[in-house]
Amino acid sequence: MTTDTWHNAALALKLLALDPQGLGGAVIRMRASPDRDALLAGFTPALPIRKLPITIPDDQLFGGIDLTATLSSAQLIENKSFFNDPVIAQIPMAERCPPALAAKLAQAADQSLTQGFLLIDEGIEPDERAPDPLADRCAFHLAPEGRNPLVPAGTNSSVPAGTLVKTADAILQLTLLATRFGITSLRAPTLALRTARAHAQLMGRDHLTDTDLEIAATLVYPHRATLIPEDPEDRQSPPPPRESEDCPRGDTQENDAIPDADMLVDAVKSALPPDLLNGLVPAGTTRKSGGAGAGQKRTSNRRGRPLPSRPGRLDGTSRIDLISTLRAAAPWQPLRRQQQPDRRGLLIRPSDIRLKRYAEQSDRLLIFAVDASGSAAMSRLNEAKGAIELLLADAYASRDHVALIAFRGTEAETLLPPTRSLVQTKRRLSALPGGGGTPLASGLQHALLLAQQSKGKGLTPTVILITDGRANIALDGTANRAQAADDATAMATALRASKTAALVIDMSNRPQRALQDLSHALDAPYVALPRADAQRLSGAVTSALDG
Amino acid sequence: MTKTPFPFSAIVGQEDMKQAMILTAVDPGIGGVLVFGDRGTGKSTAVRALAALLPPITAVQGCPINAETHDACPDWANIETKKTHKIPTPVIDLPLGATEDRVVGALDIERALTRGEKAFEPGLLARANRGYLYIDEVNLLEDHIVDLLLDVAQSGENVVEREGLSIRHPARFVLVGSGNPEEGELRPQLLDRFGLSVEVRSPNDVAERIEVIKRRDAFESDFDTFMAHYTKEDAKIRRKILAARKLLPQIETPDDILHDCAELCIALGSDGLRGELTLLRAARALAAYGKKTTLTRQHLKQIAPIALSHRLRRDPLDEAGSTTRVTRTVDAVLA
Numbered sequence: 001m002t003t004d005t006w007h008n009a010a011l012a013l014k015l016l017a018l019d020p021q022g023l024g025g026a027v028i029r030m031r032a033s034p035d036r037d038a039l040l041a042g043f044t045p046a047l048p049i050r051k052l053p054i055t056i057p058d059d060q061l062f063g064g065i066d067l068t069a070t071l072s073s074a075q076l077i078e079n080k081s082f083f084n085d086p087v088i089a090q091i092p093m094a095e096r097c098p099p100a101l102a103a104k105l106a107q108a109a110d111q112s113l114t115q116g117f118l119l120i121d122e123g124i125e126p127d128e129r130a131p132d133p134l135a136d137r138c139a140f141h142l143a144p145e146g147r148n149p150l151v152p153a154g155t156n157s158s159v160p161a162g163t164l165v166k167t168a169d170a171i172l173q174l175t176l177l178a179t180r181f182g183i184t185s186l187r188a189p190t191l192a193l194r195t196a197r198a199h200a201q202l203m204g205r206d207h208l209t210d211t212d213l214e215i216a217a218t219l220v221y222p223h224r225a226t227l228i229p230e231d232p233e234d235r236q237s238p239p240p241p242r243e244s245e246d247c248p249r250g251d252t253q254e255n256d257a258i259p260d261a262d263m264l265v266d267a268v269k270s271a272l273p274p275d276l277l278n279g280l281v282p283a284g285t286t287r288k289s290g291g292a293g294a295g296q297k298r299t300s301n302r303r304g305r306p307l308p309s310r311p312g313r314l315d316g317t318s319r320i321d322l323i324s325t326l327r328a329a330a331p332w333q334p335l336r337r338q339q340q341p342d343r344r345g346l347l348i349r350p351s352d353i354r355l356k357r358y359a360e361q362s363d364r365l366l367i368f369a370v371d372a373s374g375s376a377a378m379s380r381l382n383e384a385k386g387a388i389e390l391l392l393a394d395a396y397a398s399r400d401h402v403a404l405i406a407f408r409g410t411e412a413e414t415l416l417p418p419t420r421s422l423v424q425t426k427r428r429l430s431a432l433p434g435g436g437g438t439p440l441a442s443g444l445q446h447a448l449l450l451a452q453q454s455k456g457k458g459l460t461p462t463v464i465l466i467t468d469g470r471a472n473i474a475l476d477g478t479a480n481r482a483q484a485a486d487d488a489t490a491m492a493t494a495l496r497a498s499k500t501a502a503l504v505i506d507m508s509n510r511p512q513r514a515l516q517d518l519s520h521a522l523d524a525p526y527v528a529l530p531r532a533d534a535q536r537l538s539g540a541v542t543s544a545l546d547g
Numbered sequence: 548m549t550k551t552p553f554p555f556s557a558i559v560g561q562e563d564m565k566q567a568m569i570l571t572a573v574d575p576g577i578g579g580v581l582v583f584g585d586r587g588t589g590k591s592t593a594v595r596a597l598a599a600l601l602p603p604i605t606a607v608q609g610c611p612i613n614a615e616t617h618d619a620c621p622d623w624a625n626i627e628t629k630k631t632h633k634i635p636t637p638v639i640d641l642p643l644g645a646t647e648d649r650v651v652g653a654l655d656i657e658r659a660l661t662r663g664e665k666a667f668e669p670g671l672l673a674r675a676n677r678g679y680l681y682i683d684e685v686n687l688l689e690d691h692i693v694d695l696l697l698d699v700a701q702s703g704e705n706v707v708e709r710e711g712l713s714i715r716h717p718a719r720f721v722l723v724g725s726g727n728p729e730e731g732e733l734r735p736q737l738l739d740r741f742g743l744s745v746e747v748r749s750p751n752d753v754a755e756r757i758e759v760i761k762r763r764d765a766f767e768s769d770f771d772t773f774m775a776h777y778t779k780e781d782a783k784i785r786r787k788i789l790a791a792r793k794l795l796p797q798i799e800t801p802d803d804i805l806h807d808c809a810e811l812c813i814a815l816g817s818d819g820l821r822g823e824l825t826l827l828r829a830a831r832a833l834a835a836y837g838k839k840t841t842l843t844r845q846h847l848k849q850i851a852p853i854a855l856s857h858r859l860r861r862d863p864l865d866e867a868g869s870t871t872r873v874t875r876t877v878d879a880v881l882a
Contacts, residue, residue: 022767058649070657100644103684107640110591133684136586171764175757184749185587189760194767319648320656322710396732399690421729 009142010042012219015198016140017045020088020116022194024109026140027094027130029121036120039144047115050087054097061104083113094130095123102131109137139191141223162209170196170208177217177264182227192220214267221268312355324354365401365418365459366391369447370429371467371507372408373438381434384466384507388429391464396422401459403450404428407443409436410477414446418454437479440471441487444495451500462501465522468508469515485514492521503527553766555596556780557773558589559759563745566833567853568597569784570743571721573791573832578742578825579700579722581685581733581857588747589759590725594638594681597723600781601636602789604677608632611669612676612716621716623667637678639671639720643687650695654710667714672705675720685724686733693737696722700740742825744857746870791835798831799841807847811880815873817858826854844881851877
């Protein structure tokens with residue numbers, strides 16, 4: 001397995017070197033290491049590789065006036081566009097690439113300005129990864145496993161030649177295969193076909209063989225798969241016969257050189273990422289984009305309360321404060337005039353430039369910590385769900401981010417990291433089952449962690465705790481009622497110490513004394529869920545949050 | 548360097564999306580198209596293809612706002628020539644993260660600092676005048692840019708008051724937005740501003756999927772033959788659009804159709820009157836494109852889902868119900 005992934009990675013880079021534009025590029029998910037250097041050293045395309053920093057300003061990306069140089073030399077100097085010369089763009093730390101840059105690069109790729117990307121993804125967490133719009137346009141996703149100082153130099157002669165496949169059949173096979181692995185994007189089969197071609201070319205052939213298809217499928221499909229095809233017995237009937245009826249071409253049936261579909265399926269299966277097999281990416285769900293949930297910076301250069309302007313470079317993302325710039329330049333005029341007597345007008349140097357800054361209110365994040373324990377489920381879990389949905393509608397109107405934590409059984413679980421997608425939130429919420437103990441402390445702990453993380457991203461978190469208050473599972477997962485209550489209070493105190501705003505919603509049938517105490521520990525308003533009146537609760541919560 | 552875009556007529560399936568785009572070309576007053584759906588379903592391909600499909604416009608040479616006559620050119624542009632030329636209908640990309648300055652235009656800092664001149668550097672809204680403004684990932688657009696767009700799309704005029712400039716210029720464009728609903732919602736104000744809204748999905752039909760890949764492959768490996776065929780097909784659509792534009796003013800709207808429109812919108816409880824107006828305009832464009840001179844119920848039926856589904860006073864959490872709701876109500880009201 002380990003050598004396989006290294007072997008595949010090296011092969012993918014070889015193919016990419018042959019047709020960088022057609023294959024779009026590759027995501028290489030590895031931390032900086034000698035292994036990565038060794039892998040990259042094997043990538044020797046005909047085009048030069050140039051680094052594209054994720055902080056690249058627009059005037060360097062698309063070309064434009066170099067204001068700094070223009071001002072100091074007193075003549076118009078333009079930046080060349082990054083895409084001016086055909087280069088392969090290597091993007092270091094692609095997991096931090098902002099969505100705006102990703103969108104611009106994707107646009108450039110669509111217009112064939114680019115010659116392929118090499119996205120170096122150093123992400124660790126699953127949601128730290130190269131932006132989807134770019135990753136989708138790259139044929140390969142390489143994440144070699146384990147250590148392998150001796151990177152295989154790719155493959156040439158050891159591969160069996162295989163039997164000849166017509167292009168039409170190759171398209172048929174690759175498309176069907178993509179469907180069976182639940183890959184909806186139609187870019188995938190196109191990229192797979194080009195990969196197969198590139199492989200044939202690498203082998204010095206001018207026709208496709210089943211080996212090419214197998215390798216293309218292994219390299220392009222596994223990381224895009226969203227479901228695993230069922231066993232051969234079950235799927236004998238559905239896909240294969242239908243394809244020949246639907247397909248207008250008659251020649252597919254006559255040709256018996258189509259590679260064995262099962263062989264292709266097995267090839268892809270063997271290279272599937274482990275997290276898929278563990279069910280971490282359930283069938284049918286799209287992976288969440290990292291972009292939408294990211295918090296906004298508190299210091300903005302566009303809107304909000306004005307702050308004093310600062311010296312800086314005009315990079316196309318900020319606005320110049322003209323008055324301050326002129327004020328900064330004014331005292332130097334006589335001196336500069338002596339140096340450059342032949343120049344007319346104001347003499348402005350790059351160092352005079354002042355940029356506008358504004359303080360922006362950061363976005364609000366509502367963290368819902370929902371009790372889904374047995375006692376809660378018995379009483380009013382569904383009502384609570386209804387109430388949360390109403391709150392979500394409010395969140396939608398005020399463009400808040402939301403996150404969802406559920407606690408039941410022995411510990412809490414973050415069902416949804418901060419997002420603005422209410423469709424996803426609702427889906428997770430409605431799928432939330434009830435039952436088990438009440439690990440209230442664990443729920444609060446998760447909320448605290450999430451609140452701290454989101455503060456780091458510039459969001460302002462508010463924890464909304466919805467529970468019936470009968471904490472009976474301690475932090476270590478044991479069923480010890482006294483310990484559980486102590487732990488819950490301790491976590492509440494920690495949450496309060498972290499200066500996170502909170503709100504306690506009591507969903508029990510009768511208001512709980514313990515919960516009122518908890519809300520004191522949290523320094524949070526306490527709202528009892530009015531019986532069967534989600535609407536009123538939503539109103540109560542809104543006023544508690546705003547007040 | 549830029550490659551010819553994939554031809555519009557060669558896009559397999561996605562009939563709703565293609566039809567919506569064609570209708571905005573027939574009558575730009577419909578107010579744009581929103582295309583929501585998964586990645587790799589041909590959203591951006593269709594928009595870029597649209598540019599090649601649209602009939603060219605006449606514009607004064609060098610005019611930053613593509614004005615048709617010299618009189619219409621703004622003073623600040625200092626256009627000397629009265630010569631006009633044919634240019635392709637502008638389709639301007641508004642990239643995410645574009646600054647306000649780039650969008651509305653700003654003082655030309657470079658000229659101000661180096662030459663001491665107060666000149667206006669027009670932004671994307673100027674370039675999109677009389678054409679299309681395309682926003683990919685429109686749901687990720689920053690709020691202040693959305694506000695700007697709402698203002699301008701409403702008034703058809705871009706007003707710039709900053710850094711000592713006071714400039715206004717016409718900015719009439721058709722908004723085309725695309726996005727992936729999994730990544731965030733669109734504000735209702737902006738949603739409502741789009742005339743039509745379509746959902747695109749990857750085709751489930753295997754034959755259709757195969758055809759997509761085949762054409763894509765032919766486009767790349769057998770470019771000349773492929774283009775020769777589809778350029779002709781594109782030209783056919785362009786001629787139909789031009790014919791429809793001519794026919795549009797002559798379309799009769801019987802009173803009972805107006806009545807149907809109102810009844811439909813009341814039954815659906817759509818906010819404001821924009822729904823009715825769009826429904827009517829889109830239905831008329833559809834009739835014109837189909838070479839009909841009288842509006843019928845069939846036209847309303849066909850257009851109602853894409854003209855109304857995004858305007859329902861809806862539950863923002865509703866996952867996929869609105870199109871179904873429209874279809875059901877249409878069947879009930881126009882039975």
